[in-house]
Amino acid sequence: MFDVKSIDRNPDRPAADLSTLTPRPPAQSSLTVCPGQEPNSLYPFGELNSAARSVLAAVYDGPFDTIAYEYQPVILTKMPSFENGDAQVDRIQVQAGDTVLGADGNLVTLKEEVRVRPAGCRADDCVIPYNGTAPLEMDQMLVTFHLRPDLTWSDGTPLTADDSIFSFELHKEADIDSFLLERTQVYEAADEQTLQWFGVPGFIDPTYFTNFWMPAPRHAWSVFPADELPSIDIAANAPLGWGPYMVEEWSWRPHCAGEESALLPRGGWIPQNGQDQLPLHPGPGHGSVRIDRGPL
Template identity: 65%
Template structure:
């Protein structure tokens, strides 16, 4: 399980992406004339064309095709085939699909305006929270982007703040699959639906106005003080007002025309959905790229196969053309690589925005009312030397090599290595037990019996009782991969005199609200974090993200780490725009602080794995794009030559 955070800027979410291909087969039959006593009348024969098909095998059945619902990964793959865009994200870059261009300050479709605000107005304060302006609120006045120049409002005067405005221009050749033109009002309708049903609430709350400017143009006005690095994506995916508006917004997720057989604008439409078996898509005759020969395949069939062994067998048998990443193929990477060498398959592996973590229980929830030696759990991780020692004593490279077939790497940061903001000067801490032992001894953990196979004891560790053994509770789920990882970590940590008490739990028990993870009741825990956005997830370790009673035990900072300098750097980074030097500088500062403070140990970048039959062409696996983002271009076999 990967914990995925869906709020646009900083909410708890995972994540691995592909570009797929489909197949087109044509057969023509020429009649051969035979001898006859009379000359036959010439007959013009129409070539017989077979319906081209591509079978995509998913890890489970989509839970819905309602685009504004809580969707599982297979649903997102299917939706990519029936909706195009509206904005694609490929290799960490955004591309317009149903817009003529993305708004930028340079092209004039975006601007940062000065607006006057007064007491009682809704604004975004200096920490990024939506608040009512009143005395004592810290704000960033116009021209200020970081906390250093923030001011405290006096409660009476008017002040100028910055407001972002963006103009979105839709293509004018867009048509719903029932033939009705798509207009700007359909996007406004989607905004209204999501406002009523509390979907995407983070962005909606920070939107002052979203309005139609003309038939194909919309304008977005952010709340004063809301500087959004991805403002150019604040366009709401259109919804067919002419079909859906007769139903209450809260019912749309449960009616067929919105959730099972939706009217769409993409290359395909839903032809049939046989529960527990398959979904068939057929060409959308109104697709706006049809005149250019897209989509290349007539039908897409989605099958549901949860067992990875069965899925690989079906690929070999030709009953799956593509294995979607929603099938857990991590343990089959070696086999797929061998099949590729034998020209029996094509294997695709990439990393995305998701990381597997070894969480450190720096501040358990029991410390929230103060730490008491001999009553609370020992304060194992307060000393930075201990956290560094654990990292040196963790053989992460062995995990990458032996569990993940060398297909990923050991992280030095919370940011992916191929991300534009990644700080290439950072180096991952290597496995070095001798350095780890030295750091443990500096922290006061001593080998009391000169037996390296027994756990060390606290001799002079700050805030830890004398002779406390260095034996840590280790919690995770019982998947095969995590059991393999745990075995490697247990052996490598033992080399440094660190003992583990390993316990495996079900996902429900481990991830329950106020449970072991979110309740901050662990010493060490292995879990994954991911985000749907491609903005660096510095918020994962901010103080505001510590799960506690006041936020109903929700948040990503499971370690309970708190560092003022890190919080400020992350807040500052989120206040600048892509392309501004400060944006890059502040995100790199968060990475430097992360590497120094080690709020958690990044074990490896999680993989996204897919496979295709050898005949499939045009398929590529991207770090950030939706699995089937370019399904209209997929080809197979002889048509690959075209």
């Protein structure tokens, strides 16, 4: 690569007046993604093949990324931590009949002789059997997530904490990621940009900072039954996102060329030369997803 600088051979020539130049409007640009197989669906909470995940990476961004083995916020203002006060462990009182995490790591209903870790206990030598009557304190994790206030869906609707709650509800109905769902006591919106996750008493999660449900557009999807979303066009073929691009159309043809499927960019990375092709999974039969530059 060469750095080329313009050299003026006539230094006495007056400088050009650039103030009267009319800026050129941004050109339509596109990115053609060439997977080796057709995406099986673009519903983000389904069982996706690699082609679908590649396309959705342009529609959604985050909610957090990993860089050099460390999590970085994308749609959050920061990653919660004990250091910044967005993660904490509280002592709470539990009683017979409550769902807690037993000393063996399984969820149990608290009753007499159930072995649990009382508040502050992190080792096996402090495990006790519950006597069924005496007050008992256990540890509960509370994690707070702060959404960026400038987020919008690709149709212009503001993205809020309620959209993450809607995603949580969809996951519960479909029983997706049941391990975390079962160990979540409460997931709630404190305000339009703030969410709080409360773990089941006794569950101390080392990856607490990921206990955030990727938002789903309640305003567009809630009118449909949850079990139909994976098969309807608005969610499975052209889902709304908040990422750099949005889906305009999708069809499938045997060659990586033309306008099989288009995504319109909303910001973020844009192809530099107007139209690029990005081969993701070369194979004998290629289709394409075309990503077009358009208005935000």
